[in-house]
Amino acid sequence: MQTNILKLDCLRKTFGGVVAVDDLSLSFNKGEVTSLIGPNGAGKTTVFNLITGFLKPTSGKINFNDTELNHKKPHVIAAMGIGRTFQNVQVFSNMTVLENVMVGRHLRSRSGMFFSSILPPMLRGEEKRIRSSAKERLALLGLDQYADVPAGSLPLGNQRMLEIARALALEPTLLFLDEPASGLNARETVVMGRLIQKIKSMNITVVLVEHDMELVMDISDKVAVINFGKLIAEGTPNEVQLNPDVINAYLGT
């Protein structure tokens, strides 16, 4: 039997009169790749933002390994081992690629403002560790040749990879990827799919919002379909593909 790593219980979010997420109950199995799919505006990204603390739920519960996440701030949720990427890539374009990933080590290092400015030699060891583990993540994603390039100058595909490298530097147990393949060409999408499987093999639970159905059906263990903030189907990729409600939601017949 699979164990849940994350459980949503009657999660609801309204913006004024608009119900973006409508009493959604859903659980995510540890070690699996789960995809959230649904037409545009179905509320998938809102669900991500609720779980990672960027939005406060109107009602309902979010449980991560039996801890409630409801009113926690994003940086606290990150500290609990939940990483994420963004639909509109948000690399720190003013920093180099390596420095971007080094920011991902923020929670795995301690030094504060006082020692950082006054006694940097004391922190040389820590800096070295931050740098080398950041380099490992870059190598994992094949970005090591760009380490010293300003992140803003990378092409979009590499920026998406960089966001994932940065999130992996956090050493998350649960990783949310918001449309990792959008804007990527066919070849890059294949690479992304392989990467997500590699992440899964590192014992990281992956939750994916994605529009590229080929990629979703290829790599997901479980697919959950949302429409108008409601769960309309969940199951294995095959089950979902044959579900009449899903076909209806997508094709509108």
Next chain:
Amino acid sequence: MKIKDYIGIGILIIVIAAMPDLVGNDYYLGVLIFTAFNCLTCTGLCLLMGYTGQISIGHGAFIAIGAYSSAILTTKLGWSPWTAMGCGVLLAAITAVIVGIPTMRLKGHYLAMATLGFASIVHIVSVAAVDVTGGPSGISGIPRLQIFGFALNSDTRNFYFSWGVVVVGLYLAVNLIHSRVGRGLQAIHGSEDAASSLGVNIAVDKIKILVLSAIYASISGSLYAHYVLYIDPGPFDIMHSVLLVTMVAVGGLHNIWGAITGAVLLSLLPEFLSFLSEYLQGIGIRYQTDYDTLIYGSILLLIMLFLPEGLFEGLSRSLKSISGFRGKLAGRSSERAD
């Protein structure tokens, strides 16, 4: 990159050491001492504005807090200048927290508005609270600083001391920038959402850096009071705060050396303008001091148009391309690497 910064500090120390002999004139030495005070404030302001992306149009107020703490506590209560300076730092830090807490939680330009309002409050208080601040006539009779019984009673000594403080301030800032904390701050500038998704506590870090930059400003104010020995509200008005922002922006927001460059250039500009006016008067052209503002404005406009990344980065890039140091990516990457 850090090595380059240390080399930069080394060069600065050599220039400072040689400067009094080169200048050999107490008036210009005095101008350079005021330049040092501006450099100190701008170093802190650059950490806040350039690296963390938070705009403050009220740093003159933190300078005033430092200067008035030093002046009031030493002249009215007879405290030692060092204790008074420490109290100024504490007071500036506390006010920075008070200004920061409600504004730093919000995104956008709220901090700029809040600091602007805060600066005008401090200015009004310094003019109106006559019993405490002496009002428009100010406070005189501020004692000189003494270091182990060694009085800073000449311009040369004051020059070395104030630039020494700048060097220390720069050293601390450079270390901070290249640390875990500094990367967190730059991440906040890049994307607040992404930074917090990686565990950076953006609200707290923004307040911390505001406090640090207020401390830089406060120390600069205390040093000013103990050098000039007399203060009045004049130098701490809103225009001075705006001028500080201009210094950092002209030099280059994204580089601490840019802030220093901007502070030095804009501090020396009035001297250059008075040369210019004398020269123009000599050849029979009337020059009015009102033209100063015009020239300031034009300089700012030209830099924003043609060197938007600031004088420092802009000039170093054009120098590089002139000297054949080309290679688009390679040039920038070697600049960024350690």
